[in-house]
Amino acid sequence: MSYSKERHIAELAVQRACILTNRVFHSRVKGTVTKDDKSPVTLADYGAQALVIGAVNKNFPQDNIVGEEDAEVLRQKADVREPTWQYVKETIEQSQEVVGEIGSINSAEEMMDLIDLGVHAGGPTGRIWALDPIDGTKGFLRGGQYAVCLGLIVDGQVTVGALACPNLPVDPKNPDGEKGIILSAVRGQGATLKPLLENICADEPGIPIKMNAPASFADAAFCEGVESGHSNQGQQASIAKKLGITKESVRMDSQAKYASVARGDGDLYLRLPTSMTYEEKIWDHAAGSLIVEEAGGIVSDVRGNPLNFAVGRTLKKNNGVIAAPKNLHAKVIEAVKDELKAVL
Ligand SMILES: Nc1ncnc2c1ncn2[C@@H]1O[C@H](COP(=O)(O)O)[C@@H](OP(=O)(O)O)[C@H]1O
């Protein structure tokens, strides 16, 4: 199968969601709510989830969806529901040219029902879309990096991925220039990049991307998260030292890290667990990991095992994530295993 329709719809869906996230970012009302796990969620997370699921459900109504959010808070609180619905409505009005392809949403009730389609338990069989409507919500709130991420898992294997990163520069050599890129991939067909335009334009072909292949660690730079609670930055620094990496690490929130490594702004992505009991979520890694693999890299857990997307909503068979060029991956895993030998 070519999965060209899936890729096209995924690209349109994440692009439209970014119109909404951008509107919310530039408005005073972000409606930040703290979830049970203490992480923030905003009107933009809910609105983006409704828009993306609307697009997936219109085109692939038989498919299952694992989405990060649910509509419980919206059902209980009119002061969260109503502004979210306003943003969704305005975004649809602003993107009429794609309504034929990715659909409309006609009421707040329908919006909440779409959000709640993301409750699937995941698993080893069938077609399952994994959606993170705003990955890096903390980055989004601080005006840093965030991403709208959508992956299609087919019989346990990520097969299609689209990643919209509204705050990554189009030209990495000009970090203060135009911002916003969209990356996508189909397994076996490579990864591409194109600018994330204000007016949705999915027919524009993407440019194929390839990861860097630095000859040695002396030339390599690594990417890591901003939040010290999400990965062990002390151990990451120690691994960098062991490997002879001298360049300072680049810190950013969200799957923008996968995007940066895939297009060669950085070379390695280290996400060492802060706790061996934390289970990474499939929506935090589906799209990004495929894009790095299709750009020529290897993505694994800290033991060097492939990420297993077939066991539910989390990556419960894995700990942490390492993304690296093919020629360096084994050496990184050696250093990681040495660093974590007390817990592995
Ligand atoms: N203890 C933890 N360890 C690893 N990841 C965690 C974590 N707590 C939360 N996260 C995840 O880290 C994601 C952000 O990744 P990063 O740190 O790379 O920016 C969050 O996604 P959301 O922002 O969608 O909630 C959340 O799912």
Ligand SMILES: [Mg+2]
């Ligand atoms: Mg996330």
